[in-house]
Amino acid sequence: MNALWPWVALAGLGAFHGLNPAMGWLFAVALGLQRESRAAVLQALLPIAAGHALSAAAVIVAISVLRIFFDITALEMSAAVALIAFGLYRLFARHRGRAGMQVSGAQLLLWSFLMATAHGAGLMLIPVLLGMPLGDAHSEHSHHVAAFSSLLGPSAGTALAVLGVHTFAMLAAAGAVAIVVYEWAGLAFLRRSWINIDLIWVFALVGAGVILFVMALR
Amino acid sequence: MATWTPDPTFYPSARMAMQAPAEKLAYMAILNIEGTEPDALGVVDLDPQSSNYGELINRIPMPQAGDELHHFGWNACSSALCPYAPHPHVERRYLIVPGLRSSRIHILDTKPDPRAPQIVKVIEPGEVHRRAGYSRPHTLHCGPEGIYVSALGAPDGEGPGGIFLLDHDAFDVLGRWEVDRGPQQLAYDFAWHLGHDVQITSEWGTPNMIENGLVPELLLNSKYGHQLHVWDLRRRKHVQAIDLGAEQQLVLELRQARDPTKAYGFAGVVISLKDLSSSVWLWHRSNGQWAAQKVIEIPAEAAEPDQLPPLLKGFKAVPPLIADINLSLDDRFLYVSCWGTGDFRQYDVSDPFHPRLTGSVRLGGIVNHSPHPASGPLNGGPQMVEVSRDGRRVYFTNGLYRAWDAQFYPEGIQGWMVKCDADPNGGLKLDPEFFLPAEEGFRTHQIRLEGGDSSSDTFCYP
Numbered sequence: 063m064n065a066l067w068p069w070v071a072l073a074g075l076g077a078f079h080g081l082n083p084a085m086g087w088l089f090a091v092a093l094g095l096q097r098e099s100r101a102a103v104l105q106a107l108l109p110i111a112a113g114h115a116l117s118a119a120a121v122i123v124a125i126s127v128l129r130i131f132f133d134i135t136a137l138e139m140s141a142a143v144a145l146i147a148f149g150l151y152r153l154f155a156r157h158r159g160r161a162g163m164q165v166s167g168a169q170l171l172l173w174s175f176l177m178a179t180a181h182g183a184g185l186m187l188i189p190v191l192l193g194m195p196l197g198d199a200h201s202e203h204s205h206h207v208a209a210f211s212s213l214l215g216p217s218a219g220t221a222l223a224v225l226g227v228h229t230f231a232m233l234a235a236a237g238a239v240a241i242v243v244y245e246w247a248g249l250a251f252l253r254r255s256w257i258n259i260d261l262i263w264v265f266a267l268v269g270a271g272v273i274l275f276v277m278a279l280r
Numbered sequence: 281m282a283t284w285t286p287d288p289t290f291y292p293s294a295r296m297a298m299q300a301p302a303e304k305l306a307y308m309a310i311l312n313i314e315g316t317e318p319d320a321l322g323v324v325d326l327d328p329q330s331s332n333y334g335e336l337i338n339r340i341p342m343p344q345a346g347d348e349l350h351h352f353g354w355n356a357c358s359s360a361l362c363p364y365a366p367h368p369h370v371e372r373r374y375l376i377v378p379g380l381r382s383s384r385i386h387i388l389d390t391k392p393d394p395r396a397p398q399i400v401k402v403i404e405p406g407e408v409h410r411r412a413g414y415s416r417p418h419t420l421h422c423g424p425e426g427i428y429v430s431a432l433g434a435p436d437g438e439g440p441g442g443i444f445l446l447d448h449d450a451f452d453v454l455g456r457w458e459v460d461r462g463p464q465q466l467a468y469d470f471a472w473h474l475g476h477d478v479q480i481t482s483e484w485g486t487p488n489m490i491e492n493g494l495v496p497e498l499l500l501n502s503k504y505g506h507q508l509h510v511w512d513l514r515r516r517k518h519v520q521a522i523d524l525g526a527e528q529q530l531v532l533e534l535r536q537a538r539d540p541t542k543a544y545g546f547a548g549v550v551i552s553l554k555d556l557s558s559s560v561w562l563w564h565r566s567n568g569q570w571a572a573q574k575v576i577e578i579p580a581e582a583a584e585p586d587q588l589p590p591l592l593k594g595f596k597a598v599p600p601l602i603a604d605i606n607l608s609l610d611d612r613f614l615y616v617s618c619w620g621t622g623d624f625r626q627y628d629v630s631d632p633f634h635p636r637l638t639g640s641v642r643l644g645g646i647v648n649h650s651p652h653p654a655s656g657p658l659n660g661g662p663q664m665v666e667v668s669r670d671g672r673r674v675y676f677t678n679g680l681y682r683a684w685d686a687q688f689y690p691e692g693i694q695g696w697m698v699k700c701d702a703d704p705n706g707g708l709k710l711d712p713e714f715f716l717p718a719e720e721g722f723r724t725h726q727i728r729l730e731g732g733d734s735s736s737d738t739f740c741y742p
Contacts, residue, residue: 095741096541096742163364163540249741260369261369
């Protein structure tokens with residue numbers, strides 16, 4: 063059962079990312095409205111998910127490689143510092159995104175990659191990648207680290223599974239919101255319900271950093 | 281500082297913005313006629329329940345004299361909801377108020393007290409010159425990724441004019457917008473089709489062509505602007521010039537369809553050299569190419585030479601001089617200001633190719649001096665027009681541009697601001713209670729409404 067937690071966390075983070083309007087579902091809806099086509103919404107979601115996946119893949123590959131060369135505690139400690147610093151940077155980050163509404167699939171993919179990367183979506187996966195058990199199963203901490211990371215280290219298949227679970231959850235969440243908004247809900251709700259997810263992300267990033275820090279101290 | 285939920289004045293679509301509550305305040309550019317005292321930003325009470333309804337309740341003088349306040353706008357608006365650069369947790373809070381002559385740009389904070397905005401920053405002309413190479417800032421709009429400001433020319437008063445960017449947060453001048461300006465030299469207004477990644481710009485003249493008055497020789501030789509320019513908004517490249525004809529002089533105000541899926545808009549042309557008529561042109565896209573055609577023509581009105589200023593005596597006619605236009609948020613009604621004749625018109629443009637006149641009022645005018653119910657004879661004429669978001673209230677003022685005011689109204693324009701009530705099904709009538717005369721020695725120019733108006737916001741969703 064506990065071996066499932068990292069996968070649940072990956073899927074949960076995927077859904078969390080997918081629900082963020084800035085990660086692409088809103089763009090898909092806008093393209094659908096501009097072209098008056100539900101197919102345009104769906105077609106936009108695939109490159110958006112692919113761009114997000116590329117951004118996450120970069121982090122997964124980096125962590126997998128770093129695991130080969132560095133001690134887990136050192137990694138946890140440096141990742142903690144990086145996450146907290148990035149979270150604080152996000153607090154003051156300015157929005158200079160430039161794109162447009164006449165975009166090809168490749169441009170959407172690039173846009174999504176840049177948005178996910180600039181927002182640190184992939185970084186949020188690091189605690190999970192380094193084997194953070196969610197929930198309160200602290201006693202089995204080391205066991206999970208070993209189990210999960212030993213899988214991750216040598217196995218490209220596991221890395222792909224990690225990426226697949228995260229991306230699928232992101233796509234499912236983004237797709238569900240996009241279709242509901244496009245078909246039924248409309249955009250009026252955005253006026254009140256578009257809470258400042260960027261702020262939540264700051265907390266998520268800093269929180270992940272703090273957790274890594276605590277993990278490293280054990 | 282970022283907020284937790286979006287600014288309540290941001291609307292995904294123009295259609296939704298029409299549901300906005302009625303405005304209770306207006307901000308208005310107030311110009312010192314002699315240029316010896318500072319211009320001011322005025323605050324007008326628009327709350328019918330207030331005992332100060334229709335009165336100037338505050339004026340914020342600029343730090344120096346001689347700015348020539350003209351157009352101004354908000355730091356942020358509904359374009360913050362655009363999907364590719366979303367940042368909806370900023371606030372519509374700061375008014376960016378350029379001095380058209382001084383090139384000084386004032387930032388006023390309306391948040392602590394909307395009735396008493398405070399100057400929090402002044403961008404000196406040198407910064408605009410140094411970082412963008414431009415001068416004489418004119419129109420500005422809050423864009424998805426920055427504040428765009430048009431400028432009439434270079435610091436030496438020659439061309440080219442163009443557009444520069446201010447950043448949303450600190451109001452730093454980011455630089456020139458154009459990467460490839462093609463044949464474009466003259467600048468004035470600009471408008472966006474955000475759904476199509478297209479920008480349209482229009483042409484007035486360089487600072488040297490306008491700052492000492494309209495130059496008759498330049499006008500008669502068709503040297504003032506007569507083109508529209510189409511730009512790729514993403515690549516910042518000139519795509520196409522649309523020549524309305526050399527006789528169509530002074531292509532000024534642009535109002536694009538508020539629905540971003542639509543690819544058309546209206547441009548006002550001040551004067552035709554052929555017959556002194558004024559016109560409104562529809563630009564539109566067909567088969568991938570942009571084109572423009574005249575959809576409204578308003579003829580000059582015959583007049584006795586002794587009723588006319590020296591500039592017009594020889595023509596024995598008063599030109600309408602369309603100096604401003606505006607479009608309601610439902611893309612249904614186009615308002616047209618005829619500053620020469622005093623005519624103010626409402627057209628139903630549901631079919632943009634075939635506008636239908638649905639209402640008009642007359643105030644001022646070079647010959648008629650038509651009175652308001654609450655005034656004696658007036659001069660100046662309908663000029664800067666602003667329409668409430670719900671489309672039911674229309675406000676306008678009567679000053680054009682100091683050096684040109686004197687040529688068309690040599691007796692000296694007495695400034696005012698008035699309001700019309702617009703029938704949602706067409707029709708226009710003056711509010712007999714609303715007549716705000718400018719203070720002695722001052723004139724009125726652009727009006728912006730609290731929370732946004734029909735020309736302040738650009739939308740990314742239909």
